[in-house]
Amino acid sequence: MDNPFWTSLASRNESSFASVGSFLHAPFSWDFDRNVQIGAFVESAFFPDDTPRSATYWLAEIVSRKSYYVRLRWLGGTDPNQDFWRNFGAFKEPFANQKDIRIHPVGWAKQNRKPFGPPDALHIVDKRSYMRTHLGGKQVLAEDFHGVSESENTCLFTPGVEVEVTDLARVSAVKTAVVVGDIGRRVQFRYTDGSGFAYFHEFSDMFYACGWARLHGREISASPEDYYRRSLKEILGYNAPSDRASIFNFKPLLVPDSLANELKLVKVETLIGAKLEIVDLLRPHCISVGRVKRILRNFYLMIEIDGNSASDGSDDLCVHISSPLLLPAGFASENGLERFFDPPYPGFDWSKETNVVPKKLLERVLxxxxxxxxxxxxxxxxxxxxxxxxxxxxxxxxxxxxxxxxxxxxxxxxxxxxxxxxxxxxxxxxxxxxxxxxxxxxxxxxxxxx
CATH class of the missing domain: 2.30.30.140 (SH3 type barrels.)
Known part of the structure; x- marks a missing residue:
């Protein structure tokens, strides 16, 4: 079924939806505008007696779009009040008791031997002649659209594969976990110690290949003793068994050239103790003051939240220096976010801090x-x-x-x-x-x- 909340909201002209192209991890983000052009024709179903079995397909024109939703108008229709909304990305075959609310390429109904013809309200007598007159030269949806849609939602991680996942009960550490499954490339993990589940997109930086923690020097908890030796050997030898995730399963971390050049000029040890502003994983509603506590391999940092951290370091954050969560000193005040800034103590003043992370290391390529x-x-x-x-x-x-x-x-x-x-x-x-x-x-x- 379509989502009545979104389609009702989309029908309001004043409503604004974030465009698909703004979400680089989302399906069709790279070519949505090319695939979904205003004026292009598709096939979609209507239901004469309001049952799934009565589905009949006809041509419809894309007249507008809001995120994944496209507003369609039947070929031969002129009344905007009869327009309807469909989810462009819907690709799953409906069950027998469900209506087909997918979008199809022109010719799909004939190819799949489905009833094809206009709604009676359009009063089109000769559909073939009408199509020749009104469809000639018009853009249509790509024929392989359904295959592309399904592949865009295919996950890299299969059930049973072991990974290292940030321990949500002790974020300074990781735990071993097993992939249970995924929904739209959003992966469900089960911690191997039975402590619960976690859910992350496959491109998230909250989980890693087996051996990553040992290689980088991050704490790993609740794992067998031999795991340390075995996992390090596997990640260094690029020979992880099929039931463990290797570094080749992960999107490589790309550091912008501008940041890479700045890092060459910095003595790593000078960053220890330096302060910055940070969005805390555990308190993302505010901007906190963080202090670099340790530097791991490949410029991963362990950040302690100044004035609001556990004495055992269990809530220290592991963040790569290129992360957009790391912000220069004074960021909140410079951007009018003072009411969201959480100082470590009353009277805190950045101008009195002598050891801060250089601003050039925190400039981001968006x-x-x-x-x-x-x-x-x-x-x-x-x-x-x-x-x-x-x-x-x-x-x-x-x-x-x-x-x-x-x-x-x-x-x-x-x-x-x-x-x-x-x-x-x-x-x-x-x-x-x-x-x-x-x-x-x-x-x-x-x-x-x-």
Whole structure:
């Protein structure tokens, strides 16, 4: 079924939706504009007696688009009030008791021996002649569209594969976990010690190849003693067995040339103890002061939250120096975010701090995007959760977005990077079959609550 919340909202001319191209991890993000052009024709179903079995297919023109949703008008139709919305990315074959609300390329009905013809209300007598007259030379959807749509949602990680995942109960460390499955490339992991589950997109930097922690010097908890030796040997020898994730399963970490050049000029040890501003994984609603506690291999940093960290270091954050979560000293005040800044103690003043991370190391090359304030999207409630919410861009403060969850108080708003894999275009949940919590949902766990 289509999502009535999104389609109802999309019908309002004043509503603004984040464009698919702004989400680099989302299906069709690289070529959505090319595939979904205004004026192109597709085939879609209508249901004369309102049952799935009565599905009849006819041509429809794309007249507008909002995220994954496209507004369609039947060929021969002139009344905008009869337009309807479909999810462009929906690709799964409907069950026998479900209506086919997918979009198909022109010719699909004939190829699959489905009933084809216009709705009676259009009063088209000779459909073949009408099509020749009105369809000639018009752009149509690519024939391999369904295959492309399915491949865009195929995950790299198969069930049973072992990985190292950030321990959500002790974020300074990782734990071994096993892939249970995925929904739309959002992977479900089960910690091997039986302590629970975690959910991350396959491009997330919250999980790693087996042996990554030992190689980089990060703490790993609740694993067999022989795992340390075995996993390090496998990752160094590039010979991980088929049931363990290797570095080849992961998207390579690309450091911009500008940052790489700056790092060549820095003595690594001078960064230890230096302070900066950071979006804390455990408290993403505010901007905190962090201190570089340790430097791991390949410029991964262990960051301690100044004035708000556990004495045993269990909530220290492991972040690569290129992460958009790391911000220069004074970022909050320079961008009018003072009310979201959480100082380590009353009277804290950056001008009195003598050891700060150089600003040049924290300058970010932003991915291309069109995020604007007020745009709707879908967002994870808290890192590692499987709960998805209707959300809105409250503010764009490069390299961050301030995300508001619709129907919840603003105290639940959080910061996310523009490149976050925890945000998706409107319609993603419907496309892949993930539950979406809307302001109309009966059971609505608050975001930020596990």
């Amino acid at each position: 991915p291309p995007h069109n995020f604007r304030e007020g745009q709707f999207l879908e967002a994870v409630g808290i890192t590692g959760s499987n709960k998805m919410y209707v959300a809105r861009v409250e503010r764009v403060v490069k390299p961050l977005l301030r995300i508001h969850y619709e129907g919840f108080p603003h105290e639940d708003d959080i910061f996310m990077p523009i490149s976050s894999t925890d945000i998706y275009p409107a319609g993603w949940c419907e496309m892949v079959g993930h539950e979406l919590i809307t302001p109309l949902s009966r059971r609505r766990a608050r975001p930020g609550r596990r």
